[in-house]
Amino acid sequence: MIVDLSRRNFLGLMGVGVTGTILASCLKKAYSVSTEASSLIVSKFGALKPDPKGILDLPAGLQYKILSVAGETMDDGLLVPNHHDGMGAFAGENGTTILVRNHELSPIQIPNNLAAEIPQYDPLCPGCTTTLIIDRDRNLQQHYLSLAGTNRNCSGGVTTWNSWISCEEEIATPYAPPGYSLEEVLPYWGKVSKKHGYNFEVPVKGKIAQPKPLKAMGRFRHEAIAIDPKTGYIYQTEDRNNSCFYRFRPQEAGNLSAGGILEAMVIKEMPTVDTGLNFPLNEAQSIDWVKIEDVDPEHDSLRYEAQAKGGAIFRRGEGMCYADGEFYFTCTNGGQAGVGQIFRYNPTQETVELFLESPGIETLDYPDNLTLAPFGDLIVCEDGRGEQRLIGVTPEGESYQFARNALNNSEFAGVCFAPDGKTMFVNIYSPGMTLAIYGL
Numbered sequence: 001m002i003v004d005l006s007r008r009n010f011l012g013l014m015g016v017g018v019t020g021t022i023l024a025s026c027l028k029k030a031y032s033v034s035t036e037a038s039s040l041i042v043s044k045f046g047a048l049k050p051d052p053k054g055i056l057d058l059p060a061g062l063q064y065k066i067l068s069v070a071g072e073t074m075d076d077g078l079l080v081p082n083h084h085d086g087m088g089a090f091a092g093e094n095g096t097t098i099l100v101r102n103h104e105l106s107p108i109q110i111p112n113n114l115a116a117e118i119p120q121y122d123p124l125c126p127g128c129t130t131t132l133i134i135d136r137d138r139n140l141q142q143h144y145l146s147l148a149g150t151n152r153n154c155s156g157g158v159t160t161w162n163s164w165i166s167c168e169e170e171i172a173t174p175y176a177p178p179g180y181s182l183e184e185v186l187p188y189w190g191k192v193s194k195k196h197g198y199n200f201e202v203p204v205k206g207k208i209a210q211p212k213p214l215k216a217m218g219r220f221r222h223e224a225i226a227i228d229p230k231t232g233y234i235y236q237t238e239d240r241n242n243s244c245f246y247r248f249r250p251q252e253a254g255n256l257s258a259g260g261i262l263e264a265m266v267i268k269e270m271p272t273v274d275t276g277l278n279f280p281l282n283e284a285q286s287i288d289w290v291k292i293e294d295v296d297p298e299h300d301s302l303r304y305e306a307q308a309k310g311g312a313i314f315r316r317g318e319g320m321c322y323a324d325g326e327f328y329f330t331c332t333n334g335g336q337a338g339v340g341q342i343f344r345y346n347p348t349q350e351t352v353e354l355f356l357e358s359p360g361i362e363t364l365d366y367p368d369n370l371t372l373a374p375f376g377d378l379i380v381c382e383d384g385r386g387e388q389r390l391i392g393v394t395p396e397g398e399s400y401q402f403a404r405n406a407l408n409n410s411e412f413a414g415v416c417f418a419p420d421g422k423t424m425f426v427n428i429y430s431p432g433m434t435l436a437i438y439g440l
Helices: 302-308
Strands: 056-059 062-069 084-091 097-103 127-134 140-150 153-158 163-168 199-203 222-227 234-238 246-252 255-267 285-291 317-323 326-331 341-346 351-357 367-372 378-382 389-393 399-405 412-417 424-428 433-439
Touching: 056 062, 056 433, 062 127, 062 140, 084 163, 084 424, 084 433, 097 153, 097 163, 097 412, 097 424, 127 153, 127 163, 140 163, 140 199, 153 317, 163 222, 199 255, 222 326, 234 317, 234 326, 317 378, 326 367, 341 367, 367 412, 378 412, 389 412
Parallel strands: 084 153, 084 412, 153 222, 222 317, 317 367
Antiparallel strands: 056 399, 062 433, 084 097, 097 127, 127 140, 153 163, 163 199, 222 234, 234 246, 246 255, 255 285, 285 351, 317 326, 326 341, 341 351, 367 378, 378 389, 389 399, 412 424, 424 433
C-alpha cells in the first residue's frame, strides 16, 4: 500500500503511539561555481523547489513517493514502528528491491507489546527491524517485522553475502554501572533483561531473524558497519563524543557467529589523538591497529581499552560507506565549528585523512548516515539543530543541497540506492516514513 499524504490526515498520524531514476542528462551537467558565502555549490540537479505537499523539497525534475509510514498495518498484522533509522537495499526477485530498515526504539519510549511467540533477544526492548519489498514501479508489495527485542537499532550496514547488520546504539544493562545505584541511573538502565550494545544479523529473505548478538564484534554504542569486499574485514563506528574506529577480522568469511579479532585504529604519529580538534585537512596519516582483548565488557569500557593502547578519538562516529576501495565515515560534531567532519580511510595504504570539515551549519550540519551515489557523489543525511537536508558532497569535497525536509525538523536517515541505481530511498526519522526519490 502506498500512502499519499495528500489524501489522508497526516496530523492524525503524528499522534501514533510508537513514537533515481537520476536522469542521464542530469549526470552530465556541470557544477556551478562555488558561492562566497560557504562551500555549498548549486548542484548538477539545480536549486531546491518548494514541495506543494509540504513533505520534501527537491530539485526540478525529481519526484518522490511515500512508501511506508509509522502506524500502518503490515502484512504480519503488526503496526509499522516509529523512528525509522538506518536502512539497506538489496536486489529481490523480478526486479524488486528489498529494504531492511532499523527502528531506533528503547524501553523508555514505549513498551514492547509483541507476542511471546515472536523470536526476541530481550522481551523488554521494542527496538527492531522491518523489511519492505518494493516493486520495479516503486510500489510497496509487502512489509513485515524481521528482527525484534533489541535496543535502539540506529544504523548498520549491508554484508557482501546479502544480509543486514543491525547495530544497537545502547549499552544498557539490567544492573547499574560502577559507582551508581540502579535508582540513580533509571530509566536508562534496569529496564532491560539482558546486556545490550551488540550487532545482530538479519537475513534479507525470510520473515523474522533468530536474534543472536554478535559479541565478538564488540559491545559498545554501535553506529554503522561497512565491509571491505577484498578482505572481508568489517569496519565499525561508535557514537560517543570520545569514540574509536574499529576493525573486525572474522574467523570465517560470511559467518560472523564464528568470532574473530576486534581492533581499534591508532594514528601512528599521534597516539590517542582527538581528531575532532585541529586535525589537518587532506593530509593522509599512517595508521596501525591494536587488538581489543575485552570485547564483551560488563560495563561501557571498550573504548577506554582502545585509547589506553593509543586508539584515536573521534567525535561521534556515525555513518559509513565503502566507495571505490576506500571508506568514508562521518563524525557528527567534530571540527572547530563542532558541526561535523567526514573522514576517508584507505585500507590498501593504511592511511586516514580528514576529507571534509564543515565550517558552519550552512555547509553541513551534524552529518549522520551517508552513502555513495551512482553518480559518484556522497549523499549525507543531516541530524542538525535546525532544518534537515540531504547534502551531496563531490569527490572534490564541495557540498550542495540535494533535498530538504519540508515537513518538520526530524532528521533524515537510512539513505541508500536501489541495486539498479535508479531510485534513492531515505527515511524521515519521526513521524517515521520511508520515501523513494526518482526522476521523470
